[in-house]
Amino acid sequence: xxxxxxxxxxxxxxxxxxxxxxxxxxxxxxxxxxxxxxxxxxxxxxxxxxxxxxxxxxxxxxxxxxxxxxxxxxxxxxxxxxxxxxxxxxxxxxxxxxxxxxxxxxxxxxxxxxxxxxxxxxxxxxxxxxxxxxxxxxxxxxxxxxxxxxxxxxxxxxxxxxxxxxxxxxxxxxxxxxxxxxxxxxxxxxxxxxxxxxxxxxxxxxxxxxxxxxxxxxxxxxxxxxxxxxxxxxxxxxxxxxxxxxxxxxxxxxxxxxxxxxxxxxxxxxxxxxxxxxxxxxxxxxxxxxxxxxxxxxxxxxxxxxxxxxxxxxxxxxxxxxxxxxxxxxxxxxxxxxxxxxxxxxxxxxxxxxxxxxxxxxxxxxxxxxxxxxxxxxxxxxxxxxxxxxxxxxxxxxxxxxxxxxxxxxxxxxxxxxxxxxxxxxxxxxxxxxxxxxxxxxxxxxxxxxxxxxxxxxxxxxxxxxxxxxxxxxxxxxxxxxxxx
Amino acid sequence: xxxxxxxxxxxxxxxxxxxxxxxxxxxxxxxxxxxxxxxxxxxxxxxxxxxxxxxxxxxxxxxxxxxxxxxxxxxxxxxxxxxxxxxxxxxxxxx
Numbered sequence: 001x002x003x004x005x006x007x008x009x010x011x012x013x014x015x016x017x018x019x020x021x022x023x024x025x026x027x028x029x030x031x032x033x034x035x036x037x038x039x040x041x042x043x044x045x046x047x048x049x050x051x052x053x054x055x056x057x058x059x060x061x062x063x064x065x066x067x068x069x070x071x072x073x074x075x076x077x078x079x080x081x082x083x084x085x086x087x088x089x090x091x092x093x094x095x096x097x098x099x100x101x102x103x104x105x106x107x108x109x110x111x112x113x114x115x116x117x118x119x120x121x122x123x124x125x126x127x128x129x130x131x132x133x134x135x136x137x138x139x140x141x142x143x144x145x146x147x148x149x150x151x152x153x154x155x156x157x158x159x160x161x162x163x164x165x166x167x168x169x170x171x172x173x174x175x176x177x178x179x180x181x182x183x184x185x186x187x188x189x190x191x192x193x194x195x196x197x198x199x200x201x202x203x204x205x206x207x208x209x210x211x212x213x214x215x216x217x218x219x220x221x222x223x224x225x226x227x228x229x230x231x232x233x234x235x236x237x238x239x240x241x242x243x244x245x246x247x248x249x250x251x252x253x254x255x256x257x258x259x260x261x262x263x264x265x266x267x268x269x270x271x272x273x274x275x276x277x278x279x280x281x282x283x284x285x286x287x288x289x290x291x292x293x294x295x296x297x298x299x300x301x302x303x304x305x306x307x308x309x310x311x312x313x314x315x316x317x318x319x320x321x322x323x324x325x326x327x328x329x330x331x332x333x334x335x336x337x338x339x340x341x342x343x344x345x346x347x348x349x350x351x352x353x354x355x356x357x358x359x360x361x362x363x364x365x366x367x368x369x370x371x372x373x374x375x376x377x378x379x380x381x382x383x384x385x386x387x388x389x390x391x392x393x394x395x396x397x398x399x400x401x402x403x404x405x406x407x408x409x410x411x412x413x414x415x416x417x418x419x420x421x422x423x424x425x426x427x428x429x430x431x432x433x434x435x436x437x438x439x440x441x442x443x444x445x446x447x448x449x450x451x452x453x454x455x456x457x458x459x460x461x462x463x464x465x466x467x468x469x470x471x472x473x474x475x476x477x478x479x480x481x482x483x484x485x
Numbered sequence: 486x487x488x489x490x491x492x493x494x495x496x497x498x499x500x501x502x503x504x505x506x507x508x509x510x511x512x513x514x515x516x517x518x519x520x521x522x523x524x525x526x527x528x529x530x531x532x533x534x535x536x537x538x539x540x541x542x543x544x545x546x547x548x549x550x551x552x553x554x555x556x557x558x559x560x561x562x563x564x565x566x567x568x569x570x571x572x573x574x575x576x577x578x579x580x
Contacts, residue, residue: 095564096564097564100560198540237548240546241539241545244546309522309524309526310526312523313523313526320500324501327501329565331564333566334566334567336576340576342575342577345575345576347501350501350502351502360512360515360516360519362502363493363496363497363500363516364516364519364520366496366500367492367496367516367520370496380531381523382536383529383531383534383535383537384531386536389540420515420518421518436540437541
């Protein structure tokens with residue numbers, strides 16, 4: 001029994017705990033053992049076994065309860081956790097121990113969850129392969145057929161993806177700025193959803209690009225994602241862009257029914273030179289939803305090709321402002337050159353503390369916001385962003401959800417995308433929904449010829465997480481994805 | 486528009502990131518690669534389009550002007566690289 005506990009879905013863990021088939025401590029210990037046996041994946045930056053066992057014990061003794069009572073979760077290292085090191089995958093925050101709990105993790109703790117540790121990630125969530133972490137790359141538990149080459153888990157929530165896929169937690173928190181939940185979920189064959197911007201509190205989540213950042217769950221099933229999402233979301237007065245509206249019970253509402261639903265297929269997502277495997281999977285997804293009674297409609301999102309360049313102006317601009325706080329004064333690491341003044345200290349601290357990709361994006365952001373270039377780059381990008389959002393509004397007049405591939409390829413090898421632009425292109429299908437603030441999820445839908453997971457993406461109207469999850473469940477049932485690393 | 490080494494040094498200074506002479510040529514090339522690529526946005530007709538700063542409709546909400554926190558000096562200073570007498574400490578600013 002003990003060896004198979006980690007294989008259960010989050011929903012089955014919940015049922016098993018309720019039926020007292022096993023204790024929360026047993027369930028937590030099973031995961032701690034799996035984590036210890038899989039350290040080569042480098043999924044966790046920090047493991048917190050004592051804390052996890054104490055939280056689980058409190059559940060077993062009835063001192064803690066809630067919809068997620070005793071469920072062992074991994075937490076992306078972007079969420080501030082009271083008393084547990086939080087680094088955002090950066091050297092500049094090495095040793096930083098928050099004295100407060102982020103809004104999202106506080107909600108999960110309120111609902112009885114057990115935290116196993118902090119999950120590795122691309123530095124400040126800037127990356128699509130987990131190669132930019134200052135704590136070393138995360139290795140995907142998956143390997144291509146007949147190959148022993150190590151593959152990336154995707155990013156930036158790569159530790160979350162690897163840990164959920166390898167059964168090192170029941171589910172994990174992720175964050176998504178341009179695809180950082182959906183792309184890694186697709187790469188490792190799990191589900192992940194980014195809710196509508198404003199649903200999940202950003203308070204205490206280390207900021208990358210504030211107009212885009214949203215937290216969401218990553219788990220092995222759509223139902224498990226719905227369970228976590230219902231707990232994670234909710235109004236937080238400490239986040240100025242938090243939505244003050246009720247959170248539906250997405251688990252109770254989940255039916256997977258597609259009868260009468262209109263599924264939009266955006267023509268512009270069928271790129272020239274699209275990987276035939278990805279195109280075939282997309283067609284398969286369309287056929288599945290049609291068989292479930294959905295009406296398939298062709299829609300147009302004419303500004304799709306401008307989404308990536310827009311994102312790579314808007315996100316670095318916001319990042320350059322957000323990351324100005326890392327100056328070696330209030331927290332984080334400080335480097336003071338011998339005889340240097342306070343300005344030398346700032347520059348040396350940031351030079352030593354930030355990795356290459358983070359520096360590159362701060363500099364791009366600084367440039368596009370600088371006098372003389374602001375209108376040509378930043379204002380123009382904000383205008384194009386408005387057009388991208390308008391495209392979605394018009395498409396949703398004709399359909400209820402959109403179906404697209406999640407990523408243009410299966411997981412790739414380390415170092416395969418050394419050119420920053422080649423790496424950025426990996427987010428081609430996920431970035432547009434981020435710019436428009438829409439709920440979007442990735443669901444595992446099949447394997448490539450090389451035996452690697454591929455995902456399909458569902459994008460919904462603002463606040464229609466229910467519609468996204470229902471379509472996700474329909475895909476999940478039709479695909480019957482049971483492959484595991 | 487493209488950047489030269491002088492501009493890269495200026496951006497680095499504005500961003501408060503020290504760069505070495507060795508790093509500059511690589512940064513010039515990478516930044517120009519990215520800037521050359523984003524320049525395609527210039528071809529989009531955005532006449533009459535309002536810039537979108539946020540996906541949230543309307544304006545930010547107000548809260549009551551009340552003290553809601555405080556008295557946690559020790560927590561605020563707990564992660565400071567250097568703290569003295571209840572303050573953050575930095576290298577001497579005024580001679």
